[in-house]
Amino acid sequence: MRVHNQRLRFDITPKPMSLTGSSLITARSVAVLLFVSLLLLILPPFLPPLPPPPATLLLVPLLLMILLIFLAFSPSNEPSLSVEPLDP
Template identity: 80%
Template sequence: MSVHNQRLRFEVTPKPTMSLPGRSFITARSVAVILFLCLFLLILPPFLPPLPPPPSTLLLLPLLLMILLIFLAFSPSNEPSLTVEVEPLDP
């Protein structure tokens, strides 16, 4: 088995940045879309008929999800403990 000692050459090129001077992520098109959606949500509800309330079992779904998340948050994990004991310094 022979091992060749080779040197690897890496060339580092600067990564182009996302924000160019004078450019913004907020464009006239994005502002127009947001304004259109806001107007759509303000104008449309008075013209739509009222919807019936959802069934009570569907209303319990967020409550059941919250109970499940709280249970999972406080249940112990199966990961080993990674505590580190630090000895005090002697003066």
């Protein structure tokens, strides 16, 4: 068994954020968020109240949470991968 004193190098250079069309927060997204929030504030007093959902429909989030917890703690079938440096 040989021990290598080489380090793996990853070239990670951050790219500068530009304020052109590739920005994550644009004026359009801010306008849509403001419009939706105003609708959520204005419409509920004018809309009629809805009846409560059926009891079986209320179990859907609980079943989804149980499924996600089960998947989080179940072992994966993928083998463990180890990274070894390449010899020059």
